[in-house]
Amino acid sequence: MSTTASTGNNGQEAAVAQRYSAAAEAKEPALCCPVQYRQEYLKAIPDEILERDYGCGDPTAHVQEGDTVLDLGSGGGKVCYIAAQAVGPHGRVIGVDCNQEMIALARRHRETVAQRIGYANVEFRYGLIQDLALDLEVLAEEVRGLAVDTPQGWLTLRRIEQRLRSERPMIPDESVDCVVSNCVLNLVRTEDRRQMFAEIFRVLKPGGRAAISDIVSDGDVPDNMKNDSELWSGCISGAFREDAFLKEFEAAGFYGIHIASRQSEPWRIVEGVEFRSLTVVAYKGKQGPCWERKQAVIYRGPFKRVEDDDHHVYERGARMAVCDKTFQLLRKSPYLGHFEFIEPREPIDPQEAEPFDCSRPKHRHPRETKGHDYHVTSETSGQCMDGGKCC
Template sequence: MKISQADRLRNLALSIAAKSGGLNLSNVKGDQSSFAELSIGTVQSGERVLVVGAADGHIAFEAARQAGPTGSVTALENDVALLGQAQEQAGKFEGEQGYQNVRLVRTELSDFATDPGFVNEFLAERPVADLDAYLELQTKLEVQRRERPLLADDSFDVIILDAVINRLPLADGIKALNEAFRVLRRGGRLYVSALLADEAVTTDLPKLPNGLTVHHAPLETGILALLDGAGFYGMSMIWRAELPMNVVDGAELRTFVLEAYKGKQGVCLDQGHAVIYKGPWSQVSDDDDHVYVRGARTAVCAKTYDILMRAPYKGHFIGVPGYVSVPLEQAPLFDCNTPQLRDPQVTKGKRSVFDQPSPAASSCCPAPADTAAGGDCCDAGGCC
């Protein structure tokens, strides 16, 4: 059987790594170019883009070129040297369309609310030399983060996290994802470049090719759980490096690019919609555990219907709206008692969505009093 070049290199890497304890097969140029192509390539004219982990600024300025003069790019970085490289990179784009809309900010990679300008102004006026000054600073920061955050809620169309998950300890990485979710608009998309491990790494993690320390390398399955925990949906691994960047004690550390979306949160209302999964799988399930059987007319709420009609699900489903749609402000809650299959009589308007069992009879959702505000599908008793 013929062995591919990739398999030969992998076998060689594992062989050497087993003897030496580790091997660096870094191909950062190829990894970065793939990440840039996949993330920047989706940016549309006029979109607002956030780049976290600005590296040398290449991704930020290329994104600005895509967004054009009506769009904008904000780049966050906490490493002084990398931020300096990004500022030098700015000269290469000076005068180009969209360049003037790039904003470089030095701040923590896991905190998009604290305004470094506010902190600098406060410390210039009152250096923190005692406990009282420290407590005053903390109080003012709480007000600033709440009332005048550095980045406002729902303010970006696209967010690009470049190795942020690796550069931060796990707790801070989770915070960064939560912050990304906060500032991403509903319907917006997230792109993540991350060094992932195929097995648990029990020894010290290697540095990134640019010399930055790797604090955390999630397992390939672990990154998806982190994105799900932050509230994202539609997560996809859209690129995987052919070769590992590092092999440490037999564990391969390889660059992945992931895509995720925001927008599944909110109450579920029944307007009589249905979708038909085209295939080729016999059935699939989404991030809210809805099951779609190939060829079956599956009942969905209005929110889920809208989600399935756009990326990343667009093209996989046939939309079946009702002939006469109930106005959203009058639509009943989409309850767990709604039959999984939509009766064609409902689609054709011969049977009303109001004929479904009362939401109060449902046992699959918590009572409204026990439902956390802003939950996915059980807000006010409505399930999807």
């Protein structure tokens, strides 16, 4: 884990940059929580990187073979090099950080790790995690020699930035299977956080997921702590409130948002506020039209009813009408095992499906899926479904 921008306060911003630049050269224990990583992956990573790692969780547990992975605030590269092994030779890992010392540390060991694991699939890019379209190294090349100390120069710089975001985006739209981050989002200044979540959503493919480990608080952080540059750069005073952290994913358009792991005991307590590590996993892909294909789902329980992020309510044991999009989403992670699925007796071709009326009654009568003219009577076979004799 490394850093991005902090608050708008120049003292805090400078403190963050200075602290992590120094942490790239010498280990600072105060910047990390105890984390258990998969030991087989650590063997390929040089000690210099392991000693300069600063994180609070292991989001790589949610990476899959063949994934294209984006690590936000990649720092010295530890998470990237773990993910490189998890995705295998057919996967790809991109680390983004805005601390040049950390990027230099990570890049210094690319060939060593590649030799040890047998393939090279990691690269590191210089940029802000709240602006994933702008590669700062490419920008530096474009503006070399440009004077920005006049209004005209500043406007020229803005035009170049916008052109690069459009023509040469650092991370293109819908190009990533999994976004991971390890204790970085809390360092982004408050006014940039909504944009940061929008950027995470933008770069993910439909069906992709975000696995984010970060420090959260159990209550609102007082202003005096937010204005303390030492606490901000130490991943404390910029922490999201626990419930608000999950709401940010919801506001960005994610679904299937859940807490994958939560530190039971606080990492630190400051002025009565508890700070602990939390890993959240969220999915992209619920956007798009809703089509009626006469499908239904039955929520298995154990709760009496549950509600999803689109306000669909599922009553335990009841046949609930859903559109085809929701029907397919509920068959995948993280909903596996919670529902039974009822297809219509006569399948409806997707090309012939009509729009699903979200205002309709939510229960689906069995005749809707079987057909109103379905009057079959089955014969007794003398055998139970499990092959034994019936009573």
